[in-house]
Amino acid sequence: MKRLINRKPNRGNALLLGLLPFVILVIVYVFASHSRLADNAEDKLLPSIAQMAQTMDKSALSPSKRSGEIIFWNDTLASLQRLGLGIGISAALGLMLGVPLGLIPLVRAGFSPFIAAFSMVPPIAILPILFIVFGMGEVAKVALIVIGVTPIIVRDLQHRVEEFPKEQLIKAQTLGASSWTLAIRIIVPQMLPRLLDSVRLTLGTAWIFLISSEAIAATEGLGYRIFLVRRYLAMDMILPYVLWITVLAFLADFILKKVTCKVFPWYAKKDAL
Amino acid sequence: MSLITIKNLWKRYGDNVVLENLSLEIKEGEFCTLVGPSGCGKSTFLKMLLGEESPSKGLFLFEGKPFQSEPSVERGIVFQRYSLFSHLSVLENVMLGIELGKAPFLGKLFGRAKKEARAEAVAMLEAVGLGSVLHHYPSQLSGGMQQRLSIAQSLVKKPKLLLLDEPFGALDPGIRADMHALILDLWKKNNLTVVMVTHDLHEGFYLGTRVLVFDKVRNDPQAPNAFGAKITYDIPLLREKKEEKNDR
Numbered sequence: 001m002k003r004l005i006n007r008k009p010n011r012g013n014a015l016l017l018g019l020l021p022f023v024i025l026v027i028v029y030v031f032a033s034h035s036r037l038a039d040n041a042e043d044k045l046l047p048s049i050a051q052m053a054q055t056m057d058k059s060a061l062s063p064s065k066r067s068g069e070i071i072f073w074n075d076t077l078a079s080l081q082r083l084g085l086g087i088g089i090s091a092a093l094g095l096m097l098g099v100p101l102g103l104i105p106l107v108r109a110g111f112s113p114f115i116a117a118f119s120m121v122p123p124i125a126i127l128p129i130l131f132i133v134f135g136m137g138e139v140a141k142v143a144l145i146v147i148g149v150t151p152i153i154v155r156d157l158q159h160r161v162e163e164f165p166k167e168q169l170i171k172a173q174t175l176g177a178s179s180w181t182l183a184i185r186i187i188v189p190q191m192l193p194r195l196l197d198s199v200r201l202t203l204g205t206a207w208i209f210l211i212s213s214e215a216i217a218a219t220e221g222l223g224y225r226i227f228l229v230r231r232y233l234a235m236d237m238i239l240p241y242v243l244w245i246t247v248l249a250f251l252a253d254f255i256l257k258k259v260t261c262k263v264f265p266w267y268a269k270k271d272a273l
Numbered sequence: 274m275s276l277i278t279i280k281n282l283w284k285r286y287g288d289n290v291v292l293e294n295l296s297l298e299i300k301e302g303e304f305c306t307l308v309g310p311s312g313c314g315k316s317t318f319l320k321m322l323l324g325e326e327s328p329s330k331g332l333f334l335f336e337g338k339p340f341q342s343e344p345s346v347e348r349g350i351v352f353q354r355y356s357l358f359s360h361l362s363v364l365e366n367v368m369l370g371i372e373l374g375k376a377p378f379l380g381k382l383f384g385r386a387k388k389e390a391r392a393e394a395v396a397m398l399e400a401v402g403l404g405s406v407l408h409h410y411p412s413q414l415s416g417g418m419q420q421r422l423s424i425a426q427s428l429v430k431k432p433k434l435l436l437l438d439e440p441f442g443a444l445d446p447g448i449r450a451d452m453h454a455l456i457l458d459l460w461k462k463n464n465l466t467v468v469m470v471t472h473d474l475h476e477g478f479y480l481g482t483r484v485l486v487f488d489k490v491r492n493d494p495q496a497p498n499a500f501g502a503k504i505t506y507d508i509p510l511l512r513e514k515k516e517e518k519n520d521r
Contacts, residue, residue, distance in 0.1 A: 167356040170325060171423075173344035175370035175430055181380035185369065189360045266360050266410040 047236035055236040060225075071225070075241075079222040080248070082138065083210050086145025090206075091199050093146070094153030099187055101154065102161025104179065112158070119151030124212055131217060141213040148209045149202045156198045161187060193264040200256045207249055276301045276434065276466055277322070282331030284317055285501070291317050293501035295331070297485070301433075304460055304467045306477035309487030314502040316438065318487070319470050323350055323436055336433070346374070349427030351440045356423055357411040363422055364407040367394035370430045394429060401425045401455060417448035421455065428459065437469035441476070453480060484508040 009017055033046040047055075060072035100107045101115070127144055134140040164187065172182050214223030222245055229237045261268060277299040284292040291314040299305055307315040320326040321333070324344045333340050335347070344350070358366050371390040372382045382390050398404055401421040411419055420440055427435060437456075441449045457480065460467055471477050477484050486506040493499050 165355040167352045167354070168358060170323065170344050171350060171352070171356040171426070172358075172369075172373075174323075174346060174348055174350050174432070175426065176346045176373040177380065178377065181373055181377070185373070185380040186358060190358075264360070266412060 044233045044235055047239070052236045052240050055234070056240050059237065060240075071220075074220050075222045075225050076244070076248070078218075078220045079210060079214065082141050082214075082221070083145065083206055086142045086210070087149065087199060087203070087206050089142070089146050090149040090153055090202070091195055093150045094157050094198065095188070095191065095195055097150075097154045098157025099161055099183060099191060102158040102164070103183060103187060108158075115151060115154055115158075119155060121147075123148035123209060127213060127216065130213075136217045141210065141218070144209045144213045145206050149206050152202050152205065153195070153198045156201075157191060157195060160191060160194050164190070193260050193267040196256055196260045200253050203249060203252055203256075207245065211245075275299060276336060278332065278334040278337070280332035282333055283329045283501070284314070284321065284326070285329045289498040290501035293503060295504060297504065297507075299466065299468065301466050302464060304465075304480060304482045305469065305485055306481035306483070307468065307470045307485050307487060308472070308474055308477040309502065311472065313487040313489065315470050315487045319436055319438055319468065322434070322468060323348055346430050347433045349430060349432030349435045351420065351423045351427055351435070351437045353439045353442050354419075357419055357426075359411055362408050362410060363398065363403055363414070364391070364394055366411065366422055367397055367425050367429050370426060374430070397425045397429045398422075400459070401428075415448075416444050417452060420444065420452060424456070424459065428463065428465075431463075433466065435465050435467045437467060437471075439470055439472060442472065449476075456480065478510065482510055484510065 029046070030049065033048050036043045036046050037048060056072070060075075061070060063070055097111075097115070101111060102108070123144060126147065127140075130140040130143050130147075134143055168186065169182070172186050177185065210221075211223030211226070214221040215227040218224035222241055226238050226241050275298040277297070279295055279297040282292065282295040282297075283290070295318075307318065309315050317326060321328055321340070324341055327340075327342050335341075341347075350356070358369065361369060368382075368387075368390050369380075371393055372387075373380050375386060375390070376382050395404070395407065398407060401424055403418060403421055403425065406414065406418065411422060414422065423440070440456075441452050444452060453476070456467075459465065469477075469480065471480075484506070485504050486508070487502045488505045489500055489502045490505060491500040
């Protein structure tokens, strides 16, 4: 018998092992729900899968009686728009600030302490300020994501630029690069896939800020809906929404990963250099 | 006139004397190899030639003028590793040097200028034996091919001085022999002046027209950093000897 650390699953087994926890979770849920509902048919805490499907179909996926809109897709679109805008702005800012901070010692000396201090401000704590300044509209929600995520991306990118191989920097200078051409021809192109990595890692954080701000002031959005129906203990709606948010987050991560591989084919193999 | 003139050059970091009282002239067309034990300052010396480090005191002239204290196009460098641009193809890696020289704002050429740069880069790559892998990324190349590319990158700028920092140290012996033949060939054809650091004595004597041996002459066991290294031997090698070795 081989040691445990040397026993590796083959592809099929790995897939089965990977699925197992999901299957167990579903089974446990179904049993728990069934036993609670058997005791009390009015139980709201663990609705059956059929109940969830029914509620979703009735209140979220059918056109609303007032506006004729489908709430579920409306919420999804609103949330994704805020998230996309927030993340997009953060990534752009991250690149514009992170590269000079990492590459130019004078800029680093001037701004690094400020960025370090600024990134310590808990974004949720300034959410009230954002609502006061920007009002209850979209801007405050996007701003919260930007304020929460940008410092993380900036600092990550700054560190990546700082650990850029010195040999490449010197080589580029002997090839006639100025600080500017070095940045746009060497640093930025090599930082773009790292920026996408950074975005992937901060997506989770961005979702937290999105849902927080939607919970406090919004008229649509996935987070708004969950906190709205919480008043009625509508677990049959909250659970599918949470599942959907998880799926969206997973998809965003997956797509970013695929895009990185596709657009930057040299990136995955760069370690061999 | 000498390409490089050095008189009474010192280099120290705080109390740590690395090089003491170095005097040296290097003429155009020489192939100098620097050998010596590790920590004897030969890499520091190369860094000073490159502009990455500055001397603490002494005369340090390139073509009669003080060395620029940052890397510049007159001085090409080939490191042991990590100096290729991983996001560019082999061809683009070589074109980059031409583009940076001709397009100071965008660092990129278009249209006819780009075609010319491309042709020049292809010719350079063929000269180093990389004509068949123009569109590969550096990570797809073997160690020897990566060093060929690094040499091509530098040579396309026609540097007055080519610096080699243990360029073949990470290669297999067989590949290293090929690289020796290549660098000697390029040196002769392009009339290069080369300064090369190596820890391989054999390589130093085989390639160089002049071997400079760095070592500490004085040593105080109580203060190991008090004295720096000097050039203890400056050995000119006859070209004929090399030709003979080449033929063998």
